[in-house]
Amino acid sequence: MKLMPCPMNGPRNISEFICGGEVEQMPDPVNASDHEWADYLFIENNLKGVVREWWMHVPTSYWFIAERNTETEEIIKTYPASELYRQRIEFNK
Amino acid sequence: MPLGLLKYGFSKAHPSKRHFNKPATLKPSYDVVIVGGGGHGLATAYYLAKYWGITNVAVLEKSYLASGNTARNTAIVRSNYLTPEGVRFYEESVKLFEELSNEFDYNILYSKRGHITLAHTDAAVRTSRWRAEVNKHLGVNSEVIYPDDLAKLCPHLNLSQDVRYPIMGALYHPPGAIARHDAVAWGYARGASERGVEIHTHTEVTGFEIQNDKVVGVKTNRGDIRCGKVLQAVAGLSSEVSRLAGFNLPIKSIPLQACVTEPVKPFLNIIVVSGSLHVYVSQSSRGELVMGASSDPYSLYSTRSTLEFKEELMMHLLELFPFVGKLKILRQWAGITDMTPDFSPVMGLTPIQNYYIDAG
Secondary structure, eight states: OOEEEETTTEEEEGGGEEEEEEOOOOOOTTTOOHHHHHHHHHOBOOOSSEEEEEEEEGGGTEEEEEEEETTTTEEEEEEEGGGTOOSOOOSOO | OHHHHHHHHHOTTSOOOOSSOOOSSOOSEEEEEEEOOSHHHHHHHHHHHHHHOOOOEEEEOSSSTTOSGGGSSOOEEOOOOSSHHHHHHHHHHHHHHHHHHHHHTSOOOOEEOOEEEEEOSHHHHHHHHHHHHHHHHTTOOOEEEOHHHHHHHOTTSOOOSSSSSOOOEEEEETTOEEOOHHHHHHHHHHHHHHTTOEEESSOOEEEEEEETTEEEEEEETTEEEEEEEEEEOOTTSHHHHHHHHTOOBSOEEEEEEEEEEOOOOSOOOSEEEETTTTEEEEEOTTSOEEEEEEEOSSOOOOOOOOHHHHHHHHHHHHHHOGGGGGOOEEEEEEEEEEEOTTSOOEEEEOSSBTEEEEEO
């Protein structure tokens, strides 16, 4: 059993989690070109090595950020999203 | 008789022929460089030489021939897909596989078995009907069958209604087949090599030389070469290789695990698949049960095997075939699949001129 150290629930079986994809900077939804927006939605870095991703603990709907190595399958660290996003993001500017 | 056989085997009069010659050095320049010596790369080299007379071609493989995903699949050939585009595409592929042994004069052990996709819910029966109608419309042989016919086709299948996921029907696809995957690669390699294509194993591409968005050279661990055109056919590492050329792909690398049991006498002729239970199983010509399950739930480049995979697979397999409970697992492996957003392949042009891709 592979354990994921959840920042809120502690170490849990990784089958309780879903991976939400890489943490990416969202382009400005109002001013971004179609190309930039498609890039943001569909194109993956898909890195072999250390990646930073959104993960969710499904039973508690808790989203957080995990850094893991896709080559060795090590989970390096996990932390609440508030460590990366210190300000509220307004979508309807 | 055994002595005669030994004598024949050790006799110098019948030497085994190499499938391809490995040239000692890379030439300074090629018309086409194919990155990846698996099924797709070798097939491209073969058809370029055969139909287009392009033989100044190098196939570069970082390990031994067909050592990547070509060696890591479950060898099933079928065309019973759902989308018309998919059905037409894979129907061509089935026709090609059927004739491949004759084409190569080399046995790929193509074995037409029939393929059943079990349905355990009303929704799955409906999808089976949908797939069957799309298939029939495009001339592909598929039909929906129910437990009475299933019992005739596959008498060992547990059709009891007293299980967690009772079988309600199935999509039957008679042309479904299995083939010796290594032999497919070897046949293509031999055919390409005979026509003048150079196959360089243990040659890893480390970069590309790109001028004004156009590829002009390939860097390898055995020296740099000039090239006219490049084809990238490295499923499993597509994103990493395309990154060397300077662009990203809509692909996630997801492991797909599989395993085989110890060999037993032939009992399972047909290929059995259950989409809802995430099981597919067939018996190889060696007698091993070849089995696979669902993709892993997150992206990874590691080909490790997990206990969860085996637990889930065996739980469902034992429900379908309770009597295989005593069989032992012989080998397990994982292939790295290139998953695209619509599960379709990515083939064709790229943002770099003269740089083509075959992935997904």
